[in-house]
Amino acid sequence: MKTLFDKIWDAHVVTTVKDGPTQLYIDRHFCHEVTSPQAFSGLRARGLKVLRPERTTLTADHNIPTMGQDKPIRDDTSRFQVETLEKNARDFGLTYYGLNHPKNGIVHVIGPENGYTQPGMTIVCGDSHTSTHGAFGAIAFGIGTSEVEMVLASQCVLQSRPKTMRIHFEGRLAENVGAKDMALYMISKMTTGGATGYFVEYAGEAVRNLTMEQRMTLCNLSIEMGARGGMVAPDETTFAYLKGREFAPKGERWEEALAYWKTLKSDDGARFDKEITFNAAEIRPMITYGTNPGMAIPVDGSIPTLDEIEEAGRGSFRRSLHYMGFAPGEKLVGKPIDYVFLGSCTNGRIEDFQVFANYVKGKRKADNVTAWLVPGSWQVREQIEEEGLDEILREAGFELRQPGCSACLAMNEDKVPAGKYAVSTSNRNFEGRQGPGSRTILAGPLVAAAAAVSGKITVP
Amino acid sequence: MEKFTTITSTCVPLPIENVDTDQIIPARFLKATTREGFGDNLFADWRYDKAGNPKGDFVLNNPTYKGEVLVAGKNFGSGSSREHAAWAIGGYGFKVVVSSFFADIFRHNALNNGILPVAVSEEFLGELFVSVKGNSKATVTVNLQEQTITNNETGKSESFNINAYKKECLLNGLDDIDFLLSNRDKIEAFEKQRVYSY
Numbered sequence: 001m002k003t004l005f006d007k008i009w010d011a012h013v014v015t016t017v018k019d020g021p022t023q024l025y026i027d028r029h030f031c032h033e034v035t036s037p038q039a040f041s042g043l044r045a046r047g048l049k050v051l052r053p054e055r056t057t058l059t060a061d062h063n064i065p066t067m068g069q070d071k072p073i074r075d076d077t078s079r080f081q082v083e084t085l086e087k088n089a090r091d092f093g094l095t096y097y098g099l100n101h102p103k104n105g106i107v108h109v110i111g112p113e114n115g116y117t118q119p120g121m122t123i124v125c126g127d128s129h130t131s132t133h134g135a136f137g138a139i140a141f142g143i144g145t146s147e148v149e150m151v152l153a154s155q156c157v158l159q160s161r162p163k164t165m166r167i168h169f170e171g172r173l174a175e176n177v178g179a180k181d182m183a184l185y186m187i188s189k190m191t192t193g194g195a196t197g198y199f200v201e202y203a204g205e206a207v208r209n210l211t212m213e214q215r216m217t218l219c220n221l222s223i224e225m226g227a228r229g230g231m232v233a234p235d236e237t238t239f240a241y242l243k244g245r246e247f248a249p250k251g252e253r254w255e256e257a258l259a260y261w262k263t264l265k266s267d268d269g270a271r272f273d274k275e276i277t278f279n280a281a282e283i284r285p286m287i288t289y290g291t292n293p294g295m296a297i298p299v300d301g302s303i304p305t306l307d308e309i310e311e312a313g314r315g316s317f318r319r320s321l322h323y324m325g326f327a328p329g330e331k332l333v334g335k336p337i338d339y340v341f342l343g344s345c346t347n348g349r350i351e352d353f354q355v356f357a358n359y360v361k362g363k364r365k366a367d368n369v370t371a372w373l374v375p376g377s378w379q380v381r382e383q384i385e386e387e388g389l390d391e392i393l394r395e396a397g398f399e400l401r402q403p404g405c406s407a408c409l410a411m412n413e414d415k416v417p418a419g420k421y422a423v424s425t426s427n428r429n430f431e432g433r434q435g436p437g438s439r440t441i442l443a444g445p446l447v448a449a450a451a452a453v454s455g456k457i458t459v460p
Numbered sequence: 461m462e463k464f465t466t467i468t469s470t471c472v473p474l475p476i477e478n479v480d481t482d483q484i485i486p487a488r489f490l491k492a493t494t495r496e497g498f499g500d501n502l503f504a505d506w507r508y509d510k511a512g513n514p515k516g517d518f519v520l521n522n523p524t525y526k527g528e529v530l531v532a533g534k535n536f537g538s539g540s541s542r543e544h545a546a547w548a549i550g551g552y553g554f555k556v557v558v559s560s561f562f563a564d565i566f567r568h569n570a571l572n573n574g575i576l577p578v579a580v581s582e583e584f585l586g587e588l589f590v591s592v593k594g595n596s597k598a599t600v601t602v603n604l605q606e607q608t609i610t611n612n613e614t615g616k617s618e619s620f621n622i623n624a625y626k627k628e629c630l631l632n633g634l635d636d637i638d639f640l641l642s643n644r645d646k647i648e649a650f651e652k653q654r655v656y657s658y
Contacts, residue, residue: 014647015646017639020624035542038494048641063490063491081491128565142565143541144542146573146636147568147636153637154640154643154644154647158640192535196535196563312477433482
């Protein structure tokens with residue numbers, strides 16, 4: 001009896017080093033401009049080619065502007081980094097979706113939407129949110145640049161087998177509660193290092209009921225509790241999403257794939273190293289109040305008091321609240337905010353824009369709020385326009401930007417100024433993450449929409 | 461990669477929990493296309509003020525504390541997979557990071573750059589912070605061959621874990637690519653015998 005994780009892992013073992021890691025074969029590799037240049041330099045220094053060029057796909061996303069992409073990037077070092085990616089694609093014969101290409105977008109958005117991401121695969125990228133692709137029932141995880149070089153050179157990585165954990169969300173989610181709320185609730189219970197060393201499978205009725213986009217949001221945030229990755233067993237929802245996508249199998253190959261994919265689930269009685277159960281009905285819309293994603297509370301809740309924090313962690317807790325300008329025990333509802341960011345590999349997909357647009361329809365953006373609405377890809381933006389959501393957003397005083405990682409990590413010009421509060425649908429509220437001194441409040445698209453309209457933290 | 465041998469060094473204490481890779485090296489410094497120069501921006505937002513002047517209250521700016529060993533609070537290196545974090549720590553001159561808990565990807569990245577992450581008990585870590593606070597000249601000895609770390613101030617030792625393969629790599633200064641490439645025949649054999657091929 002095997003877990004889903006075991007089945008996929010075992011199907012990718014090339015060899016195992018005695019007393020050491022496993023050499024794992026990688027089906028799909030994504031690269032972006034920030035974590036790959038040194039890997040390509042490494043190949044050149046060793047005189048190596050890319051072993052399986054058809055298995056690597058490149059996109060520019062982290063360090064690009066989200067306005068005026070048709071013009072040369074103004075920042076010299078950013079432009080050079082993107083040009084380096086383009087040159088590496090050319091020199092090594094790799095598929096590259098550069099700026100303005102219809103398939104360009106955030107790596108974890110374009111992989112799934114083009115059908116690159118499939119059940120049963122091993123998927124890596126030099127980016128910790130590669131865990132997103134686990135939503136399809138894949139082993140997907142982030143790697144460092146040395147490992148990017150290993151994959152390019154050998155189509156393999158060396159990995160120690162992680163422990164397995166299953167997290168059940170029993171019951172149904174309340175209305176107005178989404179995958180982001182599930183994830184923030186889970187991380188607040190697990191803490192930011194609580195799943196370190198584990199690969200997590202999400203299960204239970206509430207997970208089964210999630211759309212693919214929501215599953216991606218949940219799996220995306222697995223890394224924020226330290227997990228190597230997160231996954232959901234593929235089912236009819238998965239197959240329906242994949243069917244007909246450009247790089248998904250077609251015809252007879254589709255039937256063959258489907259037959260295999262249907263075997264990809266944890267066997268009854270399969271043993272996990274750890275099992276945890278949450279009651280989905282208990283989850284309310286969530287926000288963060290501190291400087292790691294585990295510091296989350298219901299929107300209408302209170303920040304913990306010092307007594308509720310373990311003694312060893314009180315120094316870090318105080319430091320974090322000082323940075324955010326909040327006090328222990330305080331409520332956040334009604335606090336004015338300055339910025340709203342809708343986007344990122346966590347919440348930059350079509351459903352996130354549907355939720356946001358649906359809320360702001362017929363309302364107006366608050367005057368005190370600067371809003372950045374950044375679709376995860378050109379395809380997402382196209383669909384926004386097809387569905388007329390752009391019109392709704394425009395009438396409510398919002399403007400759509402061009403795809404990229406944008407204010408999630410603020411490598412480009414989309415930076416939140418020091419001391420300002422940003423309600424952000426991204427994944428990290430670390431100090432300075434959205435710009436030096438910026439104060440990030442993580443939330444789902446619905447809570448972000450409510451904040452954008454009222455100008456303050458609001459229960460949606 | 462440089463070979464890792466036994467190190468005895470004074471320590472730089474950073475008693476903060478959950479130090480994430482955005483603190484180790486903020487994203488705006490990730491625009492470089494080489495591995496060099498990141499040490500100058502290690503912990504940039506804690507280390508420098510807005511004008512780029514060193515902040516006196518941050519430990520890297522305190523001449524009392526020097527050494528090749530960084531001692532940090534629980535869950536060091538969480539967050540982004542950026543290997544730039546390891547390059548920044550190595551570039552600054554650290555060879556060892558001691559903490560009671562490391563995030564996975566950071567641990568991998570450190571090892572791939574010849575930096576040894578040493579996970580110790582909460583108790584050992586707490587005592588080490590006390591030793592260094594009491595005497596900035598306090599040293600630790602890290603013996604990779606024996607897999608031990610000793611607080612030379614108290615004389616207490618603890619053993620630490622590292623997988624045997626990575627230990628050999630560090631001791632001999634080898635990296636994984638050499639190993640993977642030597643398995644080319646196994647990679648090709650694997651591709652031919654797969655049950656389902658993508």
